[in-house]
Amino acid sequence: TDIFTSLTHLKDIIENEEILLKTVSDYVTSEEDKINNLERFVELSKEEPIKKSLLSNKTVDEYLSHPLNAYYLIKKYALNLERLAQVGNYNKSLVANFPDETDIAGAAAGIIRLQRTYQLSTNDLANGNIKGFKADPLNSDDCYRLGESSKENSELGLAVQWFNKSIEKLHDGSNNRRIEDIVSLVVDMFLLMGNGKKALDIYSFAIKTAKSDESKEFFQAELDDYNELYKEIDVEENSSIHDEYSWRKTEPEWKVKYEEMCRGQFKQNSKYAKHLRCRYVKSSTCPYEIFKQEILSFSPFISMFHDIISDKEGELLKELAKPTLERAQVGVASKPELTTQRIGKVGWVWDNYDGIGVTKLSNRVARATGLSTTFRHIMTDAEPFQVVNYGVGGQYEPHTDFYLQRSDLNTVPEFLLNTGDRIATWMFYLSTIHAGGATVFPDVEVAVPPIKNAAAFWYNFEEGGDMDMRTSHAGCPILLGQKWVANKWIREFGQFFTRRCPISEFFANEDKYLLSLGYSKREIEEINFYSERPPQPDQ
Ligand SMILES: O=C(O)CCC(=O)C(=O)O
Ligand SMILES: [Fe+2]
Numbered sequence: 105t106d107i108f109t110s111l112t113h114l115k116d117i118i119e120n121e122e123i124l125l126k127t128v129s130d131y132v133t134s135e136e137d138k139i140n141n142l143e144r145f146v147e148l149s150k151e152e153p154i155k156k157s158l159l160s161n162k163t164v165d166e167y168l169s170h171p172l173n174a175y176y177l178i179k180k181y182a183l184n185l186e187r188l189a190q191v192g193n194y195n196k197s198l199v200a201n202f203p204d205e206t207d208i209a210g211a212a213a214g215i216i217r218l219q220r221t222y223q224l225s226t227n228d229l230a231n232g233n234i235k236g237f238k239a240d241p242l243n244s245d246d247c248y249r250l251g252e253s254s255k256e257n258s259e260l261g262l263a264v265q266w267f268n269k270s271i272e273k274l275h276d277g278s279n280n281r282r283i284e285d286i287v288s289l290v291v292d293m294f295l296l297m298g299n300g301k302k303a304l305d306i307y308s309f310a311i312k313t314a315k316s317d318e319s320k321e322f323f324q325a326e327l328d329d330y331n332e333l334y335k336e337i338d339v340e341e342n343s344s345i346h347d348e349y350s351w352r353k354t355e356p357e358w359k360v361k362y363e364e365m366c367r368g369q370f371k372q373n374s375k376y377a378k379h380l381r382c383r384y385v386k387s388s389t390c391p392y393e394i395f396k397q398e399i400l401s402f403s404p405f406i407s408m409f410h411d412i413i414s415d416k417e418g419e420l421l422k423e424l425a426k427p428t429l430e431r432a433q434v435g436v437a438s439k440p441e442l443t444t445q446r447i448g449k450v451g452w453v454w455d456n457y458d459g460i461g462v463t464k465l466s467n468r469v470a471r472a473t474g475l476s477t478t479f480r481h482i483m484t485d486a487e488p489f490q491v492v493n494y495g496v497g498g499q500y501e502p503h504t505d506f507y508l509q510r511s512d513l514n515t516v517p518e519f520l521l522n523t524g525d526r527i528a529t530w531m532f533y534l535s536t537i538h539a540g541g542a543t544v545f546p547d548v549e550v551a552v553p554p555i556k557n558a559a560a561f562w563y564n565f566e567e568g569g570d571m572d573m574r575t576s577h578a579g580c581p582i583l584l585g586q587k588w589v590a591n592k593w594i595r596e597f598g599q600f601f602t603r604r605c606p607i608s609e610f611f612a613n614e615d616k617y618l619l620s621l622g623y624s625k626r627e628i629e630e631i632n633f634y635s636e637r638p639p640q641p642d643q
Pocket of ligand 1: 542543577
């Protein structure tokens with residue numbers, strides 16, 4: 105560096121010695137802090153490993169049945185992951201599946217979805233109570249996160265409630281945000297609701313009750329800003345009736361209806377409702393095999409089969425699907441999208457995947473429905489099983505299973521080319537759900553309860569071969585329990601020789617169905633005449 109050739113640089117180095125020293129000592133302190141932090145983490149984890157402290161005698165599945173527990177676990181592991189990021193060298197594959205901050209936010213959004221859909225009170229939820237099922241109460245940090253999530257979702261009323269809860273619990277030490285900032289957020293929410301009066305009240309109250317001079321000054325400054333901004337507006341006049349408890353985001357009609365269906369607020373209003381029944385159906389090929397079918401709607405034809413798969417077979421499907429599970433996308437193969445419209449992970453399980461086990465299940469679907477489910481690599485009669493596992497507040501918003509754009513039929517993987525559309529849907533329910541999670545058909549007000557080891561089965565097309573838009577359906581958010589389903593979509597063209605007559609003869613046409621039950625034409629006219637079908641809105 106040629107220092108020896110002049111002495112002036114040596115002088116500089118002497119000047120800078122102190123700064124260098126400080127840099128090194130700062131580094132040592134910060135590394136020490138890190139190590140201390142990690143040491144504390146190891147100590148705590150040794151004292152109460154997650155396996156023991158959280159589960160306490162429950163199985164993992166029981167524990168995860170409560171959405172708040174799932175949220176707690178996600179948060180705990182995500183925060184651990186942040187700590188581990190400070191450790192230089194360790195086996196990264198151990199944390200490959202760890203959740204991160206985006207998962208905490210996703211789980212919080214799921215809980216807000218559940219709160220809104222099932223109209224849960226903020227108090228109950230904050231106490232960990234969902235319909236009598238208990239989890240640990242939420243702490244101040246959790247409540248704050250739920251407030252943020254509500255805000256992001258434009259649920260301003262809920263946001264106020266959660267931010268207030270977070271302030272109420274601030275003393276628990278979980279939350280290092282400043283009370284001033286949370287109060288300002290509450291004020292913002294009221295302003296967005298159009299309630300300036302409330303905003304003013306909160307500032308005045310905060311100034312009166314402030315715990316320190318700084319705090320008081322902060323609120324005074326905020327209030328001054330506010331007065332400056334809104335001096336033109338008569339606050340009293342503009343304060344609408346909005347309070348946080350009655351305030352709801354305006355949702356499109358389909359969503360309101362969907363959420364009502366999920367809550368069970370609907371009437372089976374088909375005039376044929378009283379003829380719905382359970383029946384035994386004979387297997388299409390095996391003379392001694394009988395299936396238990398419950399008919400839920402004649403037109404469109406929607407039914408369920410009870411006890412149609414064993415626990416063991418269900419486990420097989422889940423196990424085979426697990427390694428292939430990926431975040432669900434919506435849309436066609438050429439342009440799938442990640443959306444909140446469907447919150448779950450899907451995997452595909454093909455016939456012959458595991459010896460004969462999966463094929464046996466496909467064959468059973470064929471015998472129960474009379475449709476062909478033969479799998480082929482070109483021109484298949486049915487798709488492989490699509491196994492779906494839902495997450496916290498997981499759902500699938502209303503959709504139809506067929507391709508709305510006819511041209512999309514040409515952008516499918518090769519084995520599905522020239523197989524026509526999804527003429528019918530079969531869906532196994534593979535897990536126990538205590539609340540929520542029904543499959544609902546809002547247009548015809550039919551709900552299929554997600555009963556373990558049962559299956560839903562319906563036709564997506566009308567008798568004449570047109571798409572039946574009334575089959576639009578949804579998987580409701582899961583409130584308590586875990587949800588696994590396995591779809592088997594049966595394609596159109598493979599049914600050329602197998603399609604059963606009774607479907608077109610009886611079920612697609614309700615009158616024909618009644619004839620088949622032995623009613624005379626006159627009786628059917630009478631049933632039609634006296635049936636109590638509520639007036640339809642736009643007739
Ligand atoms: O989970 C449900 O109940 C519905 C699922 C569904 O409709 C689908 O996967 O296409
Ligand atoms: Fe579907």
